[in-house]
Amino acid sequence: MTYKLPISILFCAFILLNCKSHKTQTTYSSETLKIIPVSKNSFIHISYLSTDDYGKVACNGLVYMNDGEAIVFDTPTDTETSNELIQWITKTKHHNIKAVVVNHFHDDCLGGIEAFHELSIPSYANNATIELAKNEGNPVPQIGFDTENELTLGNQKIFNRHFGEAHTKDNIVSYIPNEHLLFGGCPVKSLKATKGYLGDANVGEWSKTIENIKATYPDLKIVIPGHGDHGGIELLDYTISLFKKE
Template sequence: MNSKPTILLAFFFAVLLGCKSQNTGITYNSETLKIIPISKKSFIHVSYLQTDDFGKVACNGLIYMNEGEAVVFDTPVDIETSDELIDWITKTKKQSIKAVVINHFHDDCLGGVEAFHQLNIPSYANHKTIELAKREGNAIPQIGFDGKNELMLGKQKIINRHFGEAHTKDNIVSYIPSEHLLFGGCPVKSLNATKGYLGDANINEWSNTVNNIKIAYPDLKIVIPGHGDYGDVELLDYTISLFKTE
């Protein structure tokens, strides 16, 4: 029997498996925190919130790095996990954290914001988010804005904007033009997701709000939802259809 084809086949599978193991899509993983690279400068951070209605829920946030600095979008769910994330950014990646941006007033967005405040890292949020966080007794972001806020990270712009009510009345989205990336947070659903928690939602306006986001950013390539897998503009289309009212 000629062993050459067998050797070539074994080599092919070894390369295939080797490539797969090097591209697992996770750059950091612990029991409480997972970090997933989506570009050279952008990473999803995932932490886990224990809920009464939905059990243990994986919650997405974003890290954007540029020219030695980083901005974090939504904190991990608690202070301890936020400390873990901060250590990874500052010690492993050697980036200075310039700011943290909060999507809305729920714990899966700002549960660990005090970890950033303790290091004098400023937090930004919609004025409505600050009001609602105070009312709920949640941690309170420091710097409020109405409608729209822009941050610069090096020479790159970050646009934080309130398009209308959806998952909550205060929810914003964050857009990074240079990355063609939208951190949608909970106003945006992953493909095939259910409607989820609606206790603070405006289901009548949800589709309109997301449609306005789609119109404002026609060159989107990456869309990150508050929970579940990231994707592209298809996530906006799915969310619009999910909450479409006749």
């Protein structure tokens, strides 16, 4: 005799399984730092910045690991939380940190960079980022480049590139080909996000800059914004539409 479950029970089970499959995994969590895996080798690190206009803001960075080494894209927002991230990478994951890459000159990108410098970990940024950080009195990255920078981690390449002005005049993005991953930082918006802080932005060029990124990297599967949930290439489409001239 075959026993059939009521349709209502089957429907509820489907909903529960579907919700569970979409639940964001967290591999590390404290009051000041969260780390979320987005692939076997890539992890979003989330720290928090207190602001006057937006309150406590969650800020995204990235850790990419390969062959026993790691590169950090944007530091946590302060030295203490950066040390927390360093401990997780080196003691828990047993990877040596090869470099830090800074997206732009704001505190949510380089507020904790001195923790890395104290360990002789080099930092890279657009030359404009270095000048703007100096002018703002912010911590200053060490190694500059004009438009493009290429780093290697084991047998994998990472491309850091300035495509144009958007959230700031100096902002870059970082592309990891074997992961089909773009760390967009603040130039890229999460779905349903507002335009956010525009004090240093070039709103007129923003959409054009993101269009150039999309055309250069059409194979993207993972796109990480500076704030909010990660996704795919649809984040670029949303950002383009958000700043498109009417």
